Amino acid sequence: MNHTSNLQTRIKRHYRNRKMQSHLWGYFFLLPQMIVILLFALYPILQGLSLSFFEYSVAGSTWVGAQNFIAMLKDDVFWIALRNTTIYTILIVPGGLVVALILSWIIFPLSPKTQSFFKAAYYLPSVLAGVVLALVWKWILDPDIGLLNYLLSFIHLGPYPWLSHPDTALVSLAMMSILGGQGASIIIILANMGAIPESLYESARIDGGNPWHLFRFITIPMLKPTILYLLVIGVISSYQVFDTIYIMTGGGPYYSTTTIAYLIYSSAFDEFEFGRASATATVLFIIIFILSMIQFYFFREDKK
Amino acid sequence: MKFSYKMILYAILTAWAIAAMMPIYWMVVTAFTPQSLLMEIQLFPKSIVFNNFETLFAKAPIDRWLFNSLLVSALITLGAVVSDSMAGYSYAMIKPKGHMVIFFLVLACLMIPDQIRIVPLFIMIKNLGWYNTYAALIVPFMSSVFGMFLMRQYMSSLPRELMDAARVEGCNEFVFYTRIVVPLCKPVFAVVAIFFFVGTWNSFLYPLILTSSKEMRTLPVGLSTLMENYSLVDYGLMMAGSSISAIPVILFFFMFQKYFTKGVTLGAVKE
Structure with a gap:
């Protein structure tokens, strides 16, 4: 009797030790990533949020309450940047999505070889550095000797000022982004289109549905989660657009292409207003968060 | 009728692909065009030079x-x-x-x-x-x-x-x-x-x-x-x-x- 219970506790202890050991191994494997994330992501993020309430100087920061936010809200450039970023997002995210859906819908019935050719062609611009694309487009959009005005002159259009005029600069940036930026969306949409059961289309065809009906009443509803995903990702990245602005316009002319991310950069590294830059970044974070939540709300599966 | 409908769709795909890849083409062409010829735009370059790369280096x-x-x-x-x-x-x-x-x-x-x-x-x-x-x-x-x-x-x-x-x-x-x-x-x-x-x-x-x-x-x-x-x-x-x-x-x-x-x-x- 005594002997068996002894054995039982020994077995139990053995398993407990094994389990302990396994936990320790688990933490060991998490360690390298945790160190990097804690030190260089989580800590700076928290510090960034708190810096919003301080006036920074090398000697030491002083608490200024909401003053950075008040100064920011009183600044016209902040509101211009917010408006520019929003217009840019409205132009490129829904616009890009419509283009990507149409192109995917045309590509989908083609043979796998043709499909992968077009996928590669549309995706290729996305592998280039933002800086490189921006430089090339700056050259193409040059008002005097740029390629685009040259091509348009054949059909008696232009010349347009593109980036050099406040009325056209932001639209030019949006056009460039829509033209080259659909590759990833198209690949994702095509992959999800492939998962829609063929039987749905067949029964709709039997009921006399035309291609538009099939697209409108089967493809689009079935792609709802994909569309939501692309919208959320698109809005998040478009609200952070920076590289192209920095290279192509520097926020000008007359602040017409100053976006929030560019404003944060320039208040931090041109004016060295670290507190102010952090306050603006905090607002950007809140905006992105709210927009993502709104999108999730409207695209809920169980929406009645 | 059906034929022409398909043609339009193909034309859209191809036009968009050309537009998406055109910047890459233009980048490479410009890189090999002599500086003096940049003003007159040549879609298909007549000569290839390495001047720009030499200047760059x-x-x-x-x-x-x-x-x-x-x-x-x-x-x-x-x-x-x-x-x-x-x-x-x-x-x-x-x-x-x-x-x-x-x-x-x-x-x-x-x-x-x-x-x-x-x-x-x-x-x-x-x-x-x-x-x-x-x-x-x-x-x-x-x-x-x-x-x-x-x-x-x-x-x-x-x-x-x-x-x-x-x-x-x-x-x-x-x-x-x-x-x-x-x-x-x-x-x-x-x-x-x-x-x-x-x-x-x-x-x-x-x-x-x-x-x-x-x-x-x-x-x-x-x-x-x-x-x-x-x-x-x-x-x-x-x-x-x-x-x-x-x-x-x-x-x-x-x-x-x-x-x-x-x-x-x-x-x-x-x-």
């Missing part, structure tokens, strides 16, 4: 920038693949106590825009004395939540029996990870590595704020410093530099197209 430390980009991209990729796969393995297979809490905490970092991080990171790097060094360009970026997420997803699909069998054989977690998990995860390693390499090769904002001297710039940042002001740009020179940055990734893309496509759809496609 004489004017800027392009070889140093290339080296910097290569070194930084390679080390970040290596670090990220190791740390992401280790973490992914822990979340997917060991599941130590409290792993879900840590997982969501880490995942939350993905939602937060980079802009919040740039100022504190800049201050921190300055205080560490890392400003304008390789450490600043590499160490903070050696791990990624997204890469870990992909790794975890892939590893969760490995059969559990594998691990039980290895345990019975008295195999510890480290041996199991290096001998069994890593070889089985080669495809996802390739995807994460390729994405990281290209992403770092192309990255701009962080190298821009964390370096200051000509010698420490990476290729994209170095190129941007060649623009003296916004209206006066030597495009032949800039397109030569852009080609040097772009052509390796374009070749890379054609070699590993399968992995690029996989990387784009991983996590975005329900399986």
Whole structure:
């Protein structure tokens, strides 16, 4: 009797030790990533949020309450940047999505070889550095000797000022982004289109549905989660657009292409207003968060 | 009738493909066009010259920038693949106590825009004395939540029996990870590595704020410093530099197209 219970506790202890050991191994494997994330992501993020309430100087920061936010809200450039970023997002995210859906819908019935050719062609611009694309487009959009005005002159259009005029600069940036930026969306949409059961289309065809009906009443509803995903990702990245602005316009002319991310950069590294830059970044974070939540709300599966 | 309808659709596809690829073509053409001929636009160049590249190498430390980009991209990729796969393995297979809490905490970092991080990171790097060094360009970026997420997803699909069998054989977690998990995860390693390499090769904002001297710039940042002001740009020179940055990734893309496509759809496609 005594002997068996002894054995039982020994077995139990053995398993407990094994389990302990396994936990320790688990933490060991998490360690390298945790160190990097804690030190260089989580800590700076928290510090960034708190810096919003301080006036920074090398000697030491002083608490200024909401003053950075008040100064920011009183600044016209902040509101211009917010408006520019929003217009840019409205132009490129829904616009890009419509283009990507149409192109995917045309590509989908083609043979796998043709499909992968077009996928590669549309995706290729996305592998280039933002800086490189921006430089090339700056050259193409040059008002005097740029390629685009040259091509348009054949059909008696232009010349347009593109980036050099406040009325056209932001639209030019949006056009460039829509033209080259659909590759990833198209690949994702095509992959999800492939998962829609063929039987749905067949029964709709039997009921006399035309291609538009099939697209409108089967493809689009079935792609709802994909569309939501692309919208959320698109809005998040478009609200952070920076590289192209920095290279192509520097926020000008007359602040017409100053976006929030560019404003944060320039208040931090041109004016060295670290507190102010952090306050603006905090607002950007809140905006992105709210927009993502709104999108999730409207695209809920169980929406009645 | 049906024929012409299809023709229109094909025409749309082709026109859009030409428009999407035209900038790349124009970049390469301009890079090989003599400076004096830039004013008269030639869609198909009559002669090819290397003048722009010669000027570029004489004017800027392009070889140093290339080296910097290569070194930084390679080390970040290596670090990220190791740390992401280790973490992914822990979340997917060991599941130590409290792993879900840590997982969501880490995942939350993905939602937060980079802009919040740039100022504190800049201050921190300055205080560490890392400003304008390789450490600043590499160490903070050696791990990624997204890469870990992909790794975890892939590893969760490995059969559990594998691990039980290895345990019975008295195999510890480290041996199991290096001998069994890593070889089985080669495809996802390739995807994460390729994405990281290209992403770092192309990255701009962080190298821009964390370096200051000509010698420490990476290729994209170095190129941007060649623009003296916004209206006066030597495009032949800039397109030569852009080609040097772009052509390796374009070749890379054609070699590993399968992995690029996989990387784009991983996590975005329900399986």
